[in-house]
Amino acid sequence: MPKHAHGLHLDPAVRTDAKRRLASVRGHVEGILRMLEEDSVYCVDVLKQLKAVEGALGRVGDLVLKSHLAHHVVSAAARGDEARMVDELMELLKYR
Amino acid sequence: MPKHAHGLHLDPAVRTDAKRRLASVRGHVEGILRMLEEDSVYCVDVLKQLKAVEGALGRVGDLVLKSHLAHHVVSAAARGDEARMVDELMELLKYR
Amino acid sequence: MPKHAHGLHLDPAVRTDAKRRLASVRGHVEGILRMLEEDSVYCVDVLKQLKAVEGALGRVGDLVLKSHLAHHVVSAAARGDEARMVDELMELLKYR
Amino acid sequence: MPKHAHGLHLDPAVRTDAKRRLASVRGHVEGILRMLEEDSVYCVDVLKQLKAVEGALGRVGDLVLKSHLAHHVVSAAARGDEARMVDELMELLKYR
Numbered sequence: 001m002p003k004h005a006h007g008l009h010l011d012p013a014v015r016t017d018a019k020r021r022l023a024s025v026r027g028h029v030e031g032i033l034r035m036l037e038e039d040s041v042y043c044v045d046v047l048k049q050l051k052a053v054e055g056a057l058g059r060v061g062d063l064v065l066k067s068h069l070a071h072h073v074v075s076a077a078a079r080g081d082e083a084r085m086v087d088e089l090m091e092l093l094k095y096r
Numbered sequence: 097m098p099k100h101a102h103g104l105h106l107d108p109a110v111r112t113d114a115k116r117r118l119a120s121v122r123g124h125v126e127g128i129l130r131m132l133e134e135d136s137v138y139c140v141d142v143l144k145q146l147k148a149v150e151g152a153l154g155r156v157g158d159l160v161l162k163s164h165l166a167h168h169v170v171s172a173a174a175r176g177d178e179a180r181m182v183d184e185l186m187e188l189l190k191y192r
Numbered sequence: 193m194p195k196h197a198h199g200l201h202l203d204p205a206v207r208t209d210a211k212r213r214l215a216s217v218r219g220h221v222e223g224i225l226r227m228l229e230e231d232s233v234y235c236v237d238v239l240k241q242l243k244a245v246e247g248a249l250g251r252v253g254d255l256v257l258k259s260h261l262a263h264h265v266v267s268a269a270a271r272g273d274e275a276r277m278v279d280e281l282m283e284l285l286k287y288r
Numbered sequence: 289m290p291k292h293a294h295g296l297h298l299d300p301a302v303r304t305d306a307k308r309r310l311a312s313v314r315g316h317v318e319g320i321l322r323m324l325e326e327d328s329v330y331c332v333d334v335l336k337q338l339k340a341v342e343g344a345l346g347r348v349g350d351l352v353l354k355s356h357l358a359h360h361v362v363s364a365a366a367r368g369d370e371a372r373m374v375d376e377l378m379e380l381l382k383y384r
Contacts, residue, residue: 006138008138008139009135009136009137009138010132010137010138010139010142012135015132015137018132018142019129019132019133022125022128022129022132023129025125026122026125026126026129029118029121029122029125030122032118033115033118033119033122036106036111036114036115036118037115039105039108040105041105041106041111042102042104042105042106043104043105043106043160043161043163043164043167043168044164044184044185044188046106046114046160047157047160047161047164047188048188050153050156050157050160051157051188053153054150054153054154054157057146057149057150057153058150060146061143061146061147061150062282062285062286064139064142064143064146065139065143065282065285066278066282067139068139068140068143069265069277069278069281069282070274070275070278071139072139073261073265073266074265074266074267074268074269074274074277074278075266075268075269075270076266076267077266077267077269077270078267078269078270082262082266083262085261085266086258086261086262086266088140089140089261090254090257090258090261092140092143092144092147093254093257093285094254158378158381158382161378161381162374162378165361165373165374165377165378166370166371166374169357169361169362170361170362170363170364170365170370170373170374171362171364171365171366172362172363173362173363173365173366174363174365174366178358178362179358181357181362182354182357182358182362185357186350186353186354186357189350189353189381190350198330200330200331201327201328201329201330202324202329202330202331202334204327207324207329210324210334211321211324211325214317214320214321214324215321217317218314218317218318218321221310221313221314221317222314224310225307225310225311225314228298228303228306228307228310229307231297231300232297233297233298233303234294234296234297234298235296235298235352235353235355235356235359235360236356236376236377236380238298238306238352239349239352239353239356239380240380242345242348242349242352243349243380245345246342246345246346246349249338249341249342249345250342252338253335253338253339253342256331256334256335256338257331257335259331260331260332260335263331264331280332281332284332284335284336284339
């Protein structure tokens, strides 16, 4: 049995957008790695960059979450997997 | 005049630890990029991975923040740059 | 036309639980107000109490959110108000 | 021995401002309690109000935190209680 027998997949357009944004996140992380090569780097400059990356990751997450809500959660009752959909979401949103 | 005339630098041991952790974050981001190559990837699996990366970034931030507090903020009064230290921190912690 | 023509209401059992918890939050806020009467109150003790109240409010929110997902969001496609349900949720979860 | 032998107290002006804001938070919580008396209350309206209260509490916290940084943390090295100040802050900012 496959891992996700439910057959719910991330929307292709959102997947493409998420990849593009995540490639940019990777570039940003590499930029911070280069900053950290410098002896004279200042803590607050690193913290600002880390916060910017967290913001960018959050925007990728919002994109995927919105797509999941719109494509999968709103139709859960019709499909009959409401409990699973709700529990998964609550687990994800905890401490968010 | 250099960008940071104050001469405050991130502690070398913390810098090394942050680099190591951030290299692992980059690897994790690359893993998510590979997940996103799959047509059948499930939204919630992507969201869980994004959340894990945010957690790892937060731990790098905590490391740098603790070092900044311990090495620079607690001695600001003695150095005479309290206002700057406090304003920078409050800006960083906003919406955190 | 009523404010909420959709006729979606918070589940009564959840409403009762939320009231009970929120009455306790009010008591906690009153406790902090009393702390703040003391000349010798220490900042960090106030911050800890504020954080505890935020945690308690977050738990009320989780309760109401879970009920909303389970009773209203999962059936949105069947009802035909998906766009509204998704937009409302995304607005609420922003910066959460 | 008193609980806080260190003798660090919340600045009186900040204490007054925090009390005023917290009294308003209490009023807001009471408003949500009244909302919850209504059979027809809508989940999302409750969630919006809870989020507004969390925002207001966060602003009280920012006020107290800024005062603590400015009055106590920046002078910790001079006073000799750096470790305590840093550990307390990191504990507070965790999961913030």
